[in-house]
Amino acid sequence: xADIYDFVIIGSGPSGAVLAYNLSKAGARCxxxxxxxxxxxxxxxxxxxxxxxxxxxxxxxxxxTDASVLFLRGKTLGGGSIINQCLLDRFDDNAFDDWRxxxxxxxxxxxxxxxxxxxxxxxLSLHTMEKTDWNRNAELYVEGFExxxxxxxxxxxGQSNCGEGNDCIVxxxxxxxxxxxxxxxxxxxxxxxxGLKVETEFNVSQIVHGTNLVSVFGEQRGSxxxxxxxxxxVAGGALGTTHMLLKSGFKDKLPALGNNFNCHPxxxxxxxxxxxxxxxxxxxxxxxxxxxxxxxxGFKLENVFAGPIAIALLNxxxxxxxxxxMQKYRNMACIEVAVRDATxxxxxxxxxxRLKIKKTMxxxxxxxxNAGLQxxxxxxxxxxxxxxxKSPIKIGLHLMGGCTLGKEGGSSVxxxxxQVHDHPNLFIADSSIFPSAPGxxxxxxxxxxxxxxxxxxxxxxxxxxxxxxxxxSGVEVQI
Amino acid sequence: xxxxxxxxSVTLDTLYEINETSEEQVKAIYDRAREEFKxxxxxxxxxxxxxxxxxxxxxxxxxxxxxxxxxxxxxxxxTDAVVSEVMGVLDYADWIISNTPKILADKKVSTPxxxxxxxxKIFHEALGPVLIIAPWNYPFNIAMVGIFTALAAGNTxxxxxxxxxxxKGLIEAMMKASPLLQRCVTVVYGSxxxxxxxxxxxxxxxxxxxxxxxxxxxxSQAANYLIPVELELGGxxxxxxxxxxxxxxxxxxCLWGAMTNAGQSCTSVERVxxxxxxxxxxxxxxxxxxxxxxxxxxxxxxxDIGGITASFQLDIIRKQVDEAKESGAxxxxxxxxxxxxxxxxxxxxxxHASTDMTVVSDETFxxxxxxxxxxxxxxxxxxxxxxxFGLSASVWSKDLKRAxxxxxxxxxxxxxxxxVMLTEGNPALPFGGTKQSGFGRIKGAEGLLGMTQxxxxxxxxxxxxxxxxxxxxxxxxxxxxGQFIEALFGKGLQKWIKFAISGIKLxxxxxxxxx
Numbered sequence: 001x002a003d004i005y006d007f008v009i010i011g012s013g014p015s016g017a018v019l020a021y022n023l024s025k026a027g028a029r030c031x032x033x034x035x036x037x038x039x040x041x042x043x044x045x046x047x048x049x050x051x052x053x054x055x056x057x058x059x060x061x062x063x064x065t066d067a068s069v070l071f072l073r074g075k076t077l078g079g080g081s082i083i084n085q086c087l088l089d090r091f092d093d094n095a096f097d098d099w100r101x102x103x104x105x106x107x108x109x110x111x112x113x114x115x116x117x118x119x120x121x122x123x124l125s126l127h128t129m130e131k132t133d134w135n136r137n138a139e140l141y142v143e144g145f146e147x148x149x150x151x152x153x154x155x156x157x158g159q160s161n162c163g164e165g166n167d168c169i170v171x172x173x174x175x176x177x178x179x180x181x182x183x184x185x186x187x188x189x190x191x192x193x194x195g196l197k198v199e200t201e202f203n204v205s206q207i208v209h210g211t212n213l214v215s216v217f218g219e220q221r222g223s224x225x226x227x228x229x230x231x232x233x234v235a236g237g238a239l240g241t242t243h244m245l246l247k248s249g250f251k252d253k254l255p256a257l258g259n260n261f262n263c264h265p266x267x268x269x270x271x272x273x274x275x276x277x278x279x280x281x282x283x284x285x286x287x288x289x290x291x292x293x294x295x296x297x298g299f300k301l302e303n304v305f306a307g308p309i310a311i312a313l314l315n316x317x318x319x320x321x322x323x324x325x326m327q328k329y330r331n332m333a334c335i336e337v338a339v340r341d342a343t344x345x346x347x348x349x350x351x352x353x354r355l356k357i358k359k360t361m362x363x364x365x366x367x368x369x370n371a372g373l374q375x376x377x378x379x380x381x382x383x384x385x386x387x388x389x390k391s392p393i394k395i396g397l398h399l400m401g402g403c404t405l406g407k408e409g410g411s412s413v414x415x416x417x418x419q420v421h422d423h424p425n426l427f428i429a430d431s432s433i434f435p436s437a438p439g440x441x442x443x444x445x446x447x448x449x450x451x452x453x454x455x456x457x458x459x460x461x462x463x464x465x466x467x468x469x470x471x472x473s474g475v476e477v478q479i
Numbered sequence: 480x481x482x483x484x485x486x487x488s489v490t491l492d493t494l495y496e497i498n499e500t501s502e503e504q505v506k507a508i509y510d511r512a513r514e515e516f517k518x519x520x521x522x523x524x525x526x527x528x529x530x531x532x533x534x535x536x537x538x539x540x541x542x543x544x545x546x547x548x549x550x551x552x553x554x555x556x557x558t559d560a561v562v563s564e565v566m567g568v569l570d571y572a573d574w575i576i577s578n579t580p581k582i583l584a585d586k587k588v589s590t591p592x593x594x595x596x597x598x599x600k601i602f603h604e605a606l607g608p609v610l611i612i613a614p615w616n617y618p619f620n621i622a623m624v625g626i627f628t629a630l631a632a633g634n635t636x637x638x639x640x641x642x643x644x645x646x647k648g649l650i651e652a653m654m655k656a657s658p659l660l661q662r663c664v665t666v667v668y669g670s671x672x673x674x675x676x677x678x679x680x681x682x683x684x685x686x687x688x689x690x691x692x693x694x695x696x697x698x699s700q701a702a703n704y705l706i707p708v709e710l711e712l713g714g715x716x717x718x719x720x721x722x723x724x725x726x727x728x729x730x731x732x733c734l735w736g737a738m739t740n741a742g743q744s745c746t747s748v749e750r751v752x753x754x755x756x757x758x759x760x761x762x763x764x765x766x767x768x769x770x771x772x773x774x775x776x777x778x779x780x781x782x783d784i785g786g787i788t789a790s791f792q793l794d795i796i797r798k799q800v801d802e803a804k805e806s807g808a809x810x811x812x813x814x815x816x817x818x819x820x821x822x823x824x825x826x827x828x829x830x831h832a833s834t835d836m837t838v839v840s841d842e843t844f845x846x847x848x849x850x851x852x853x854x855x856x857x858x859x860x861x862x863x864x865x866x867x868f869g870l871s872a873s874v875w876s877k878d879l880k881r882a883x884x885x886x887x888x889x890x891x892x893x894x895x896x897x898x899v900m901l902t903e904g905n906p907a908l909p910f911g912g913t914k915q916s917g918f919g920r921i922k923g924a925e926g927l928l929g930m931t932q933x934x935x936x937x938x939x940x941x942x943x944x945x946x947x948x949x950x951x952x953x954x955x956x957x958x959x960x961g962q963f964i965e966a967l968f969g970k971g972l973q974k975w976i977k978f979a980i981s982g983i984k985l986x987x988x989x990x991x992x993x994x
Contacts, residue, residue, distance in 0.1 A: 004818045211489045211554075211777025213821060224771045228817060249779060 013079025044174030051173025709919025714870030
């Protein structure tokens with residue numbers, strides 16, 4: 001009847017799952033709330049369209065207010081880890097030095113964080129992609145890089161056993177082989193073994209912070225629901241977490257809430273070749289750019305591709321022209337420019353409580369994008385592409401910030417102990433705390449930060465799962 | 480001297496300690512209060528309300544500090560605190576400031592024709608040092624309403640807050656805005672034993688708000704000294720819902736009336752009677768809406784229901800509900816603590832409770848209601864009057880004639896029609912109960928006058944004239960009085976002529992000496 005837990009964890013992605021595991025394992029009563037549904041390897045949607053609609057917020061069609069950037073974010077048990085490629089790289093000195101410089105927080109360093117990276121990596125099955133994994137798209141990528149004298153490296157991915165004959169592009173809609181190391185098959189599974197309770201399709205609309213209690217109000221399958229936690233961990237990602245806090249009125253006391261929103265804008269570039277490339281077959285992503293010049297210039301090049309619906313969306317136009325373009329799906333190779341954005345955006349809500357995301361590309365960002373696009377053009381030209389299409393649509397992946405971590409309440413939302421300033425029972429350790437865009441896939445680092453946060457939270461709060469029934473005190477009623 | 484720990488009612492951390500007040504201290508306090516009373520007596524109502532205005536402004540300026548302190552000691556939700564403890568006090572302060580001069584002005588009254596040529600009036604005079612003893616549920620509101628009223632009337636005040644929520648220093652800080660009034664109010668900390676000492680020093684009047692049990696103790700102690708007492712005691716308020724109401728709104732009103740301040744209001748809805756035709760629909764809507772109520776304290780204004788302030792009260796609530804459960808009542812919502820280590824009691828709805836259960840017969844003072852169906856008007860009047868309490872009630876019906884009829888028939892001191900706990904929202908209305916809910920009225924003109932004593936004044940002119948009823952008594956005068964009575968009180972058209980003639984004769988006869 002009374003739904004009260006030691007910790008209510010809102011969100012089931014890389015942050016929420018790691019925290020849920022550590023806290024449950026320590027003996028705390030934890031409840032995980034997820035807005036999406038729970039799928040298993042055998043029930044994941046069978047095609048791209050239903051994957052978008054069943055696994056993502058707003059069908060994968062969240063945009064900025066000017067509709068120039070499209071944001072993809074997971075809404076299913078496992079969160080973003082269900083719909084990402086599970087590329088698990090650590091942040092480098094470049095990324096952490098920038099964060100330390102911005103915040104003055106000492107643990108933002110590869111050295112201080114390495115313990116936490118070690119701990120989460122030990123719980124995951126990691127695989128460095130080998131040459132035998134390459135599909136033709138990857139081969140072209142490497143060929144181009146070598147011809148142009150640029151550095152590349154194999155990707156490290158979270159996967160256990162993808163087996164033979166798989167076309168990994170489908171695992172963007174949930175891995176059907178239980179291989180991709182999403183939180184669903186790793187941390188959530190382990191946390192459940194330690195007693196974690198999970199409630200799905202629970203849409204949180206308000207978080208009420210009190211002296212020693214946090215009330216979480218929402219809706220579940222058409223009914224009002226509320227649960228209570230002695231502490232609450234918000235792990236809904238940059239947009240989700242920031243949105244929940246904004247809707248709950250935290251901006252009054254946290255002026256920096258919603259500021260400093262970053263993403264890695266991605267420009268997909270498609271080249272048409274005479275040969276059949278079949279980029280959608282085999283391992284979806286195997287190699288990455290490792291050129292220090294790119295890092296310096298603020299971009300990287302991704303060896304990726306997309307399903308037919310996404311590709312169709314990327315090419316403006318309609319009718320026969322569009323059809324002819326799509327007919328060449330098998331001839332397409334793809335290199336994506338991922339920009340390490342320098343201009344922070346802002347997350348806000350309108351009067352009805354809906355998300356309002358402002359994220360514009362400033363000159364500095366365009367410089368980075370254009371530098372990358374130029375390299376892509378050079379690569380494809382070198383490879384003898386018949387035609388190169390640069391996408392006019394930017395896809396915002398790796399959504400970060402909005403609840404920046406920092407020392408000062410005026411300019412940040414979360415303190416060094418991952419506690420929301422002035423709200424001792426509320427914690428955040430997801431990508432919303434990022435002080436800037438690192439330019440590296442963030443999933444592993446989110447997990448490492450959540451690992452570190454678990455330590456702080458257990459230090460700070462301990463585990464309050466003892467429930468001893470108080471007898472009636474029998475005190476005389478006095479004046 | 481025993482130290483009493485004042486706790487944050489949610490975390491149970493000790494905030495500070497207070498001590499009982501000694502007999503010597505109490506004596507000194509009264510000496511000063513009597514001394515100050517002499518000065519205050521010389522002020523006019525206009526001067527006093529001007530001073531009260533300063534205190535009112537101080538409260539307005541410091542409202543967030545007040546809310547913060549109240550929340551800390553009571554554990555109530557922030558919105559409950561701001562609405563009742565700040566808004567309620569300011570509302571009342573404005574009313575008393577603008578109405579006191581009018582209400583306390585010397586009142587002319589008519590003089591009968593038999594006293595022709597004389598004038599009559601009433602002075603509303605201050606009583607002296609009054610003792611106000613306040614409870615823990617609205618520690619600032621009840622304190623300030625009492626203090627404002629007493630000062631407006633010209634009394635000095637000895638105020639004892641509950642030892643559970645003394646709000647130490649807060650009232651004194653507000654009073655500082657007026658040095659004159661500050662000297663007239665002494666806050667005395669301590670528990671029941673301190674209260675006993677305060678009564679022994681014979682205040683001019685005692686105003687007590689709290690439980691019936693304590694009220695009786697105070698009354699019997701005061702009886703020894705013939706100190707007048709006003710008692711605002713508990714309630715078991717009924718809400719009577721006829722089948723012609725808007726269900727959604729009535730349910731919303733029911734929930735607020737029952738759960739505001741976590742049910743720790745003497746006028747909380749505790750018993751709900753719903754007419755059979757809409758009973759099921761009402762109950763299911765009530766369940767649905769109860770699920771939406773958010774419990775918390777220390778919030779920024781979003782929590783609906785706060786904590787139970789006093790741990791002994793939490794015991795009473797738990798005991799009543801647990802006993803009802805054991806005796807066969809159905810707890811359809813709530814019925815337990817949110818967690819055993821926190822003072823949050825889940826909003827609770829109980830069906831099939833009977834009058835032999837304490838949850839129906841005693842005051843619960845928690846977020847708990849019993850609900851039951853009724854058929855006819857007379858039935859619900861009889862059933863809902865069947866309680867020793869009689870504080871306030873609400874009647875809900877589209878048929879306002881019926882609602883008013885029922886309102887008259889309910890044995891209570893206040894009835895809100897198609898609303899709930901609203902009579903106390905109007906400072907001009909008197910507040911108080913009947914039966915075991917106490918007697919006397921606070922607020923409104925009656926409340927202010929209750930802080931005064933009426934002094935009757937009759938003015939005659941200076942002259943040599945001897946009054947007819949003065950000595951000497953003579954046979955002639957006796958006869959004339961007979962004619963005079965016949966004329967004055969008899970019937971017939973000529974009575975006024977007879978009255979005039981006998982009056983003149985009587986007056987002239989009265990000027991003659993005996994013999």
